[in-house]
Amino acid sequence: MKLSDVREILSAEVLTGEELLDKEVHSACGCDLMSDVLAFVKDRALLLTGLMNPQVIRTAEMMDIETVIFVRGKKPDEAIIGMAKMKDIIVMTTDYPLYIAAGMLYKAGLGNV
Amino acid sequence: MDNLKLHYDVNGDDFSVAGENSSKVKKMLKQLGFSPDVIRCVAIAMYEAEINMVIHANGGFIDVDISPERVKVELQDKGPGIPDIEKAMQEGYSTASNRVRELGFGAGMGLPNMKKYTDELNISTEIGKGTLVELIVNVK
Ligand SMILES: Nc1ncnc2c1ncn2[C@@H]1O[C@H](COP(=O)(O)OP(=O)(O)OP(=O)(O)O)[C@@H](O)[C@H]1O
Ligand SMILES: [Mg+2]
Numbered sequence: 647m648k649l650s651d652v653r654e655i656l657s658a659e660v661l662t663g664e665e666l667l668d669k670e671v672h673s674a675c676g677c678d679l680m681s682d683v684l685a686f687v688k689d690r691a692l693l694l695t696g697l698m699n700p701q702v703i704r705t706a707e708m709m710d711i712e713t714v715i716f717v718r719g720k721k722p723d724e725a726i727i728g729m730a731k732m733k734d735i736i737v738m739t740t741d742y743p744l745y746i747a748a749g750m751l752y753k754a755g756l757g758n759v
Numbered sequence: 760m761d762n763l764k765l766h767y768d769v770n771g772d773d774f775s776v777a778g779e780n781s782s783k784v785k786k787m788l789k790q791l792g793f794s795p796d797v798i799r800c801v802a803i804a805m806y807e808a809e810i811n812m813v814i815h816a817n818g819g820f821i822d823v824d825i826s827p828e829r830v831k832v833e834l835q836d837k838g839p840g841i842p843d844i845e846k847a848m849q850e851g852y853s854t855a856s857n858r859v860r861e862l863g864f865g866a867g868m869g870l871p872n873m874k875k876y877t878d879e880l881n882i883s884t885e886i887g888k889g890t891l892v893e894l895i896v897n898v899k
Contacts, residue, residue: 681866684803697863701810704778705863708785708806710799733782 647671647756649713649736652692655754656740656747658715661727663736671713673757676748680705687711692756696744698722703730703737712736717744763791763825769809769834771818774862781806784823788830793898800876800896801830807869808834808892814859815839816890829878832894840886848874 650667653660660667675687676694683693683705692713693706698720706714713736716722721739722730730737740747765787767780785802793801805821812819816838824831841847848870855865874880879895 678863679866680863681868684807685866685868685872699862700775701778701863704782704806707782708778708802710795 647754649692651754652713652715652751652756653738655750656715656738656742658738658740661722661737661739662731663713663734666712666734666736669712669736671756674748674751676717676744678744683709683711692751694744694747694751696720698726700726700729702726703733703735706730706735707733713738715740715747717742717747763787765821765823765825767821767823769812769818769821769836771813771816771836774813777810777813778806780821781809784832788825791825793830797830797896797898801832801894804873804876804880804894804896805832805834807873808832808894810864811869811892812836812838814855814864819889827898829895829897834892834894835889837889840888840890841882841884842886844882844884 649669649671671692674692677683678695678697680701687709690710693711694715694717695702696717703726716739719741727737781802784805785798788798812834816836819836822833846852850871851867853865853867859865877894878897881893884890
C-alpha cells in the first residue's frame with residue numbers, strides 16, 4: 647500500500663516527509679526495542695513505535711527504514727523531526743496504541759517483516 | 760590507491776548523539792559507490808558497536824579503513840572490559856542498566872548481530888583497561 651493509505655488508516659498526522667507519501671510500503675514492524683529492530687527487521691519496512699528518542703531515527707537510518715510512526719499520540723520534539731528530515735525519513739504520529747495500530751495495518755493487508 | 764582512513768572520537772556522556780559516526784560512514788560508503796549489501800552490513804555492525812561504546816564503556820575512538828576489497832572498523836574504548844566474551848556473545852545476555860533499557864537497548868542482541876553482519880569480528884579486552892572491537896566486511 648501507499649504511505650498515504652497508511653496515514654488514512656491510522657488517521658495519522660505527518661510531521662515530516664509529506665512530499666514522500668506516494669511511496670509504497672510492503673512490510674511493517676511494531677517494536678519499542680531498537681535492539682530487536684536491529685536484529686530482526688528486513689530493510690525498507692515501516693516502523694511503528696512507542697519509544698521516543700533520537701536513536702529511533704538513527705536506527706531507522708541504519709536499517710533503511712523509510713517511515714517511522716509514533717503511536718499513542720506521542721509527538722517527537724523539533725530536534726528529532728529535524729534529524730529525520732535531514733535523513734529523508736518520513737515521520738508520522740497516530741493516537742492509536744501500538745497493538746491497535748499494527749492490527750489495523752495488518753488487517754488492511756500490510757505484511758510483517 | 761591508498762586506503763581511505765577516517766577517525767572519530769565518541770563522546771561517552773551523550774547518548775543522544777551515539778551512532779552519528781556510523782551515520783557518517785554510511786553516507787561516505789554510499790558516495791563511494793559500495794553495494795547496498797556491504798553498506799548495510801557495515802552500518803548495522805558499526806552502529807551496534809558504537810552504541811555499546813557509549814552504553815557500556817564511556818566512549819572512545821573509532822578508526823575506519825576503507826579499501827575496494829573490504830571495510831574495516833576498529834572501535835577502541837577505555838571502559839571496564841568484558842569479563843567473559845563467550846557469554847557476552849550469547850543472544851539475550853546483557854548487563855545493561857534499566858536506564859539503557861528504557862532507551863530501547865539492552866536486549867543482548869548487539870554482539871550476535873555484529874557477528875551476523877560481518878565477515879570477521881575480533882574482540883580483545885582487558886578488565887579495567889578497555890575493549891578493542893574490530894569489524895571487517897569484505898566486498899564480494
Ligand atoms: N565495549 C564494551 N565494553 C564493556 N562491555 C561490553 C562492551 N560491549 C559489550 N559489552 C558487554 O557485553 C554484553 C552484551 O553486549 P550486546 O551488545 O550483545 O548486548 P547489549 O548491548 O547489552 O544489548 P543490545 O546490544 O541488544 O542493545 C553487554 O551487556 C555488556 O555487558
Ligand atoms: Mg549492544
